[in-house]
Amino acid sequence: MSLHPLYATRTSRMKASEIRELLKLLDQPGIISFAGGIPDPKLFPAEEFAKAYQTALGSESKDQALQYSVSEGYAPLRQWLVDHMRQIGVECGIDNVLITSGSQQALDYLGKLFLSPGDTALVGWPTYLGAINAFDAYEPRFDQLSINGNRRAAEYTAAAGDGAVKFAYLSADFANPTGETVDLRGREAVLDLAEDLNCAVIEDGAYQALRYDGAPIPPILALELSRKGSIEACRTIYCGSFSKTLSPGLRVGWVVAAKPVISQLVLMKQASDLHSATINQMAVHQVAQTCFDTHVSMLRTAYRSRRDAMLSALEQYMPDGVEWTKPEGGMFVWVTLPKGISGADLLARALDTVKVAFVPGRAFHPDQSGSNTIRLSFSNSDEEKIREGVRRLGDLLRT
Template identity: 65%
Template sequence: MDWQQIFASRMMRMKASEIRELLKLLDQPDIISFAGGIPDPALFPTAAYRTAMAEALSDATAPTALQYSVSEGYRPLRDWIVQEMARSGVTCTADNILITSGSQQALDYLGKLLLSPGDTALVNWPSYMGALGAFNAYEPRYDRLNGNAGPAEFAAAAAAAGGRVKFAYLSADFGNPTGETLDLAGRQALIDLADDLDIAIIEDNAYQRLRYDGEPVPSILALEIARKGSIENCRTVYCGSFSKSLAPGLRIGWVCAAQDAINRLVLLKQAADLHSATLNQVVTAHVAQSVFEDHVAGLRQTYGRRRDLMLAALDREMPDGVTWTRPQGGMFVWLTLPAQMDGATLLAQALADEKVAFVPGRAFFADGSNGNTIRLSFTLHEAAPMDEGIARLGRAIRNYRAA
């Protein structure tokens, strides 16, 4: 059968994730990889999960942990998230929380909820490729959020394309891929823009707890609540995740938003998978309640040191004409190469000649532009492999330029 003839038109916009493909390189012992934006498995709170799993499967708890659950999510976990949101200035209740199978599922649901074909999504340039992949299925067009356009220009461009602007999406803290943080004035301006356009804000905050230096900036949702008095008056949808702070394999994320938005997302959840895995939610609640603060403090210490190692190595090894970000947190450093270079071509040569891996930057741009960029992750390596890997990358760049 020729399957191509019956695929929906949306499949033409869906592409394989370059990062998922590059993760296969982690199994090759001679490759030093800065590609996958993944936590160090040596830092997982394994003992706490082992204890939590035993507790979840005890005679008293197993009937709950192994049973169907409500679509909104396991109530003790949602209650813990309410407390976690309160730490950052977001006053809400469990009715404002939906548990999802990772924050990636939340992005898919939000695309389905908000986008009709031809509508406009405002995104950073570059933006998280997983978000672009999630939204692509719903056939939007993209406009550049961090450009110079104002509400009138955005609205006119969207109308000319046969749709309207529906939301602005961004990672405000140490965003993937650049590691950069939107300052307080930028967050306030974004709320103004969203009010003027009457659109939603999707705040993807997977890295918020991984700050290594600098002063914390309130989340966009917290700032909007401070303006408008209640989460029920807010247009910001906050997406959180345990993947970077605890462990990604259980696939537990959440959405925090006004109840009207949550209620609609629950309908999508019921149609998709009924609810996220109950056992995983029970275990995550136990681990979060028992070790979260101490564990995240340890992550900040370790990842902060590794960020410093990468930045120092880049200072030593990068040739003239290469620039990079200096993130205050998160997992990534973003390199801009000389204009004539292409990150994908560099990757092929770097793998063949130097056995070093990274993510080419083009996939992070909605229009496939800016090929002279690459993303590095610093979470997996200590001093020796970090120094060697960046030295290899420097040689690869010099060889590319010489050729």
């Protein structure tokens, strides 16, 4: 018996993540992996988390740690996030904060909140694969978000047809997959476009804390707050995560937005998983208030060195015609191969002959373009492996 004929039509749009499949390669001997955009587990604050869980399971708090809780999230952690958001220019209250099971859950909820079949989501070209997959389940059309003034609101509206443009999604700092940062003028342009379209802005701040060079740029939500004076008047929704700073395995992220948006997301949380794991939130709160700034400072030093090693190796070993981004932070370098060279074909050859893994760039394009691009992650390899892996790829491209 097959239940396939009973599946909802949206399931036809669901497909396996190329990145999640490639993560399986990490266990294979001899593979140098630039594939998964994952933190180095050697840098996790494991001892601090061990103490935090011991505290959470102590006699005074164990009942709370192991019990059902409110959907909005653990109040002390939400209050810590209020203070954290203030430090990056966003004034908000505890009722503007929702804890989610990673920022990936937030993207799924926001797709569910805004998208009806046929509506338009504006995204980068390329953009984060997890966002494409999260939004795609709600049967939208994707259009390319332009921040250079080449397209006006009327063009987006005309292209949307019978649907509506519901939001612009972007990661303004060190984007996955390109590593690029949207400058101040570009962020202001996104806000202007959203005002003209009367749509939301979803700001993915997953990598915001991992800046290695240059001066910080205010988040889009902070810029909108300076225009409007109150978060309750803002259309920007900020998604944050502890996955890249403290631990991805605990699945703790957050959303900051106007109260009516948070209220709707809370209803979705109640219908989905009731609440994120309380003990994990308690542990993250203790570690965050104990050592967040010093830990992130250590990460910046470690990942800056690895980024520099990758950029230096690319300069030394890549043949003519290969181009790449020079990120100021984050975990990724985006490589453009000469026309006619397929990233997917190169991956197959690389795995077979030189034992190097990466992600072909086509997966990050909603229209499956960008076949001559690849994403390299430098976060989970040491400098020696980075140099060796890039050397192998350079030699392979010359054959």
